[in-house]
C-alpha cells in the first residue's frame with residue numbers, strides 16, 4: 119500500500135482518538151520512523167505530506183540527511199552513545215533519548231545552540247528498555263541547570279509490548295503526570311510541554327492519553343528488512 123494511503127488511515131485514527139479525548143488533532147505531531155526503510159520510502163512519506171522524520175542510529179540519520187537535508191524536521195529517537203553525539207548534533211532538531219547526565223554534558227558542549235531534548239523515561243520498569251527511572255527524573259532535570267545548550271522540551275517513553283490496554287494507559291498516564299511535575303518546576307530551560315509516546319501498535323491510546331508526538335514506523339512506511 120502507498121504511504122499516502124496509510125497516512126490518511128493513520129490521520130483518521132488520530133482524529134478519532136482526539137475526538138474521544140476532546141483534544142485538537144493539531145496538538146499531535148506525527149513522526150514517521152524511517153529506520154527500517156530506504157531513503158526513497160522516506161521521500162515518498164515527505165511527498166505524502168509527512169514533515170517529521172525519526173531515526174534511531176547515527177548512520178541511518180546521516181545517510182538520509184545526505185539526500186534530504188533540511189526538508190524534514192529530524193528526530194533522533196534511539197539510544198545515543200556519548201561518542202556519537204558529534205556526528206548528529208548539527209543535523210538533528212530533537213533528541214528524544216536523553217537519559218543520563220554525561221550525555222547531556224556532551225550535547226551541551228558540542229552544540230552551538232540550545233538543543234531540544236526529551237528525557238527518555240523507563241516508565242514500565244522493564245529491564246530491557248532504555249531510559250531513566252521515573253523517580254530519577256526531577257533530580258536529573260535540576261542537575262541540568264548549568265548546561266546552557268540543553269532545552270528540555272518534554273518526556274519520551276516506549277510502552278511495554280503488550281495489547282493489554284490497561285497496562286498501556288497506566289504507562290502513558292504516568293509519563294503525563296511526570297511531565298506535569300517537571301513543568302511545575304518552572305525552569306526556563308525545561309518548559310517540558312511535549313509527550314513523545316505511542317508507536318504503530320499503541321498510538322491511538324497514547325493520543326487519548328495526551329501524546330503530543332507519536333513515532334510511527336511500520337504502520338506508516340512499512341519495514342523493508
Ligand SMILES: *Cc1c(COP(=O)(O)O)cnc(C)c1O
Pocket residue numbers: 151153174195196276317318319333334335336337
Ligand atoms: C522503531 C521505533 C519506533 C517505531 O516503531 P513501530 O512499531 O515500527 O511504529 C518508535 N520509537 C522508537 C524509539 C523506535 O525505536
